[in-house]
Amino acid sequence: MRVKEEVIMFFEAKFKEQEGSAISLDGVPFASIDHNNNYLLVAKFLEEEMRQSIWECDGDKFPGLDDYNFHFIRSCWELLKEDILKVMKEFHRKEILPRGSNATILAHIPKIESPIGLNDYRPISLAC
Numbered sequence: 001m002r003v004k005e006e007v008i009m010f011f012e013a014k015f016k017e018q019e020g021s022a023i024s025l026d027g028v029p030f031a032s033i034d035h036n037n038n039y040l041l042v043a044k045f046l047e048e049e050m051r052q053s054i055w056e057c058d059g060d061k062f063p064g065l066d067d068y069n070f071h072f073i074r075s076c077w078e079l080l081k082e083d084i085l086k087v088m089k090e091f092h093r094k095e096i097l098p099r100g101s102n103a104t105i106l107a108h109i110p111k112i113e114s115p116i117g118l119n120d121y122r123p124i125s126l127a128c
Contacts, residue, residue: 054077
């Protein structure tokens with residue numbers, strides 16, 4: 001358990017934002033979007049939009065942890081669509097995704113042949 005705590009403290013310190021290092025954007029002009037475009041951005045997802053998005057994804061790429069890829073979802077669309085629509089409606093209502101639906105696994109890849117310390121590893125994130 002002590003090793004785990006040390007690794008956590010090491011990487012928290014390495015990637016923690018330093019005091020006073022925030023970037024200020026004062027005086028930078030940003031274009032605003034109009035009411036119609038704002039409405040489109042926050043509108044509820046339509047079934048056809050979700051279906052189109054799923055069909056545009058490469059079906060045989062990386063499956064999730066449950067081994068289901070987009071090819072599977074497309075082939076079972078009629079069976080799955082009500083559950084998918086329910087999840088997306090719930091997301092729109094609560095503005096949060098179910099726990100674990102946006103999980104990431106951190107892996108530490110050695111930067112050198114024989115790593116000794118934690119600085120010898122490169123952390124990468126693997127989306128689940």
